Amino acid sequence: MPRPGHDDRSGALHGARVVVTRSAGRARELVALLRADGVRVRLAPLLEPTLPGDTAALSALLDRAAAPGPAGRTWLAVTSVNTVRALQAVTGAPGPSGLGARLAAARSAGLRVAAVGDATAAALADAGLAPDLVPGTAHSAAGLLADWPAEPAPGTVLLPLSARARPTLEAGLAAKGYRVLTATAYATVPWPAPEPLVPETAADAGAVPTLDRAGLLAALAAGEADAVVLTAPSHLAELVGEDPAVLAGTALVAIGEPTRQAAADRGLTAHAAARPTPEAVRAALARALAAPRGPRRPEPTTPTTSPTEETTPVTDRTPRYDLVSRPRRLRSTPAVRRLAAQTRVHPSDLILPVFVREGLTEPAPLGSMPGVVQHSMDSLRRAAAEVAAKGLGGIMLFGVPAQRDARGSAGCDPEGVLNRALRAVRAEVGDDTVVMADLCLDEFTDHGHCGVLAEDGTVDNDATLEIYGRMAVAQAEAGAHVLGPSGMMDGQVGVIRAALDEAGRPDVAVLAYSAKYSSAFYGPFREAVDSQLQGDRRTYQMDPANRREALHELQLDLDEGADMVMVKPAMSYLDILRDVAEVSPVPVSAYQISGEYAMIEAAAANGWIDRRAAVQESVLSIRRAGADTVLTYFAVELADWFREENGLS
Numbered sequence: 242m243p244r245p246g247h248d249d250r251s252g253a254l255h256g257a258r259v260v261v262t263r264s265a266g267r268a269r270e271l272v273a274l275l276r277a278d279g280v281r282v283r284l285a286p287l288l289e290p291t292l293p294g295d296t297a298a299l300s301a302l303l304d305r306a307a308a309p310g311p312a313g314r315t316w317l318a319v320t321s322v323n324t325v326r327a328l329q330a331v332t333g334a335p336g337p338s339g340l341g342a343r344l345a346a347a348r349s350a351g352l353r354v355a356a357v358g359d360a361t362a363a364a365l366a367d368a369g370l371a372p373d374l375v376p377g378t379a380h381s382a383a384g385l386l387a388d389w390p391a392e393p394a395p396g397t398v399l400l401p402l403s404a405r406a407r408p409t410l411e412a413g414l415a416a417k418g419y420r421v422l423t424a425t426a427y428a429t430v431p432w433p434a435p436e437p438l439v440p441e442t443a444a445d446a447g448a449v450p451t452l453d454r455a456g457l458l459a460a461l462a463a464g465e466a467d468a469v470v471l472t473a474p475s476h477l478a479e480l481v482g483e484d485p486a487v488l489a490g491t492a493l494v495a496i497g498e499p500t501r502q503a504a505a506d507r508g509l510t511a512h513a514a515a516r517p518t519p520e521a522v523r524a525a526l527a528r529a530l531a532a533p534r535g536p537r538r539p540e541p542t543t544p545t546t547s548p549t550e551e552t553t554p555v556t557d558r559t560p561r562y563d564l565v566s567r568p569r570r571l572r573s574t575p576a577v578r579r580l581a582a583q584t585r586v587h588p589s590d591l592i593l594p595v596f597v598r599e600g601l602t603e604p605a606p607l608g609s610m611p612g613v614v615q616h617s618m619d620s621l622r623r624a625a626a627e628v629a630a631k632g633l634g635g636i637m638l639f640g641v642p643a644q645r646d647a648r649g650s651a652g653c654d655p656e657g658v659l660n661r662a663l664r665a666v667r668a669e670v671g672d673d674t675v676v677m678a679d680l681c682l683d684e685f686t687d688h689g690h691c692g693v694l695a696e697d698g699t700v701d702n703d704a705t706l707e708i709y710g711r712m713a714v715a716q717a718e719a720g721a722h723v724l725g726p727s728g729m730m731d732g733q734v735g736v737i738r739a740a741l742d743e744a745g746r747p748d749v750a751v752l753a754y755s756a757k758y759s760s761a762f763y764g765p766f767r768e769a770v771d772s773q774l775q776g777d778r779r780t781y782q783m784d785p786a787n788r789r790e791a792l793h794e795l796q797l798d799l800d801e802g803a804d805m806v807m808v809k810p811a812m813s814y815l816d817i818l819r820d821v822a823e824v825s826p827v828p829v830s831a832y833q834i835s836g837e838y839a840m841i842e843a844a845a846a847n848g849w850i851d852r853r854a855a856v857q858e859s860v861l862s863i864r865r866a867g868a869d870t871v872l873t874y875f876a877v878e879l880a881d882w883f884r885e886e887n888g889l890s
């Protein structure tokens with residue numbers, strides 16, 4: 242029965258066998274519209290949202306939202322309807338009596354709520370949490386960032402996310418100076434999920450014939466589907482895996498340009514529905530069915546002769562070359578790759594460097610290191626507790642004093658910021674993690690050099706050593722388990738060892754910065770410690786041109802009693818790290834420094850690299866090159882990901 246606006250291509254629709262990759266609950270209107278045209282509709286949801294295996298992090302995030310913080314300083318940002326459902330699920334009660342009631346007190350104390358788009362806003366409103374901010378035009382992470390209000394003192398953003406979320410919003414908010422706390426709200430698993438986030442309603446159950454992935458593949462192979470309507474790039478990926486030819490010869494409709502592009506990337510032509518409305522999908526379906534289509538992939542048969550036509554797709558799996566070795570066997574599935582993996586990054590391999598600044602009452606974000614802060618004493622204590630709770634290998638403290646002088650006196654002063662911070666951290670974590678102190682003068686001197694200056698303005702090696710010895714004892718008394726001399730003075734390890742022993746602290750270990758190069762990648766660190774340095778450190782840090790010298794420095798530090806040694810920076814010095822790791826009899830660390838961190842963050846914030854994959858690969862490569870432990874500003878996140886990927890709570 243033609244209706245207004247019905248186009249004359251509906252003939253192509255009548256009787257067509259169409260599979261829509263959507264759940265019954267979300268396909269209701271589209272199914273009704275297509276059925277009215279005589280389309281034989283089946284559904285194949287392919288993917289389904291489910292609560293993460295462990296909801297502790299999400300509950301903790303909700304607890305934080307519920308604890309009324311300083312007025313107007315905390316946001317809850319919600320990026321999908323599924324996230325609203327997940328929040329409701331952990332709250333325990335549906336509707337306004339759940340989430341809205343849970344956050345009511347916090348909202349009147351200033352908690353604000355942002356929604357990515359209208360559907361999310363509506364779901365929030367239904368949950369009793371009408372948002373304060375919805376982007377005006379672009380309903381996306383980018384749109385939300387663009388419309389985010391400028392705030393003089395950015396506070397915290399609580400950001401529950403899909404397990405597959407892209408880093409756009411997190412990185413963008415961090416770049417605006419917010420402290421962004423994330424938690425996995427839901428994961429997407431193959432349909433049917435054992436515990437779906439949205440249980441099927443009685444009305445939807447059985448209303449439309451529904452296929453699982455295997456059923457859909459079988460229908461495609463048997464030529465029983467004339468067209469497939471693809472809802473999202475993830476549905477396409479789930480359906481075809483590494484074999485796009487399963488869709489050869491099938492008319493394809495893509496809802497949205499990203500889905501069309503994902504098909505094109507796999508050599509498939511899909512007709513895009515410009516908007517996700519049932520009408521737009523129907524129009525695209527009519528076009529797709531009317532357009533000429535290539536041949537379907539032939540049904541698998543037992544070939545008697547080898548294929549002759551170059552264009553024949555490869556269906557014969559009998560090996561045609563007698564290869565002695567096929568290394569791809571050990572790359573074929575995630576499980577076999579996991580079995581064959583030689584290097585892992587475990588939380589206990591990681592050391593988190595932290596900055597504490599005298600006089601701060603709130604942590605201060607660092608512009609050139611988005612996501613990293615200068616801590617107040619309070620926030621430092623919390624960070625240390627987190628390091629211990631998450632099983633990290635250690636925490637390395639850097640102090641930023643309020644007053645500096647030519648001799649860096651605050652470094653030796655038991656009341657200096659670093660020594661006070663060491664006491665606070667040790668009181669917080671005891672022996673639950675390893676507390677380390679940067680032992681260097683550059684943060685404490687008014688000229689910014691790592692040592693004191695002689696009259697001619699050069700850095701005076703031996704006068705500096707005497708101060709390092711006193712600083713070592715002060716740090717040991719303040720509670721450091723490990724001291725990290727980073728000033729590259731000749732003889733520093735020996736002098737520090739002797740001073741510790743003489744002070745009755747033979748128990749305190751030395752992690753020697755053995756091969757520390759004069760690197761351009763320290764740039765952001767100098768902001769982090771408010772460095773006063775003019776010029777450079779080339780008279781004491783190593784020349785990036787040199788390799789042999791690293792082994793000489795290593796030998797000296799070992800002879801002077803180093804317990805552990807370090808190479809720094811890491812990524813541009815993996816060859817040095819390899820050299821040192823091959824011969825060192827003591828554990829080897831590498832320091833992924835501020836500039837290495839900043840490069841990855843900047844590229845990820847621009848959407849140029851996949852942040853999580855790049856972070857993981859970077860630290861994996863440092864471990865692979867030979868580091869036993871890695872100092873990295875990504876340590877906490879890497880530990881979170883490790884637990885997530887290994888099914889640990």
Ligand SMILES: NCc1[nH]cc(CCC(=O)O)c1CC(=O)O
Nearest residue numbers: 681683727762763766834835836
């Ligand atoms: N006390 C010196 C020190 N210890 C750690 C770093 C750099 C750490 C980083 O860049 O992340 C530096 C800076 C420098 O040598 O200029």
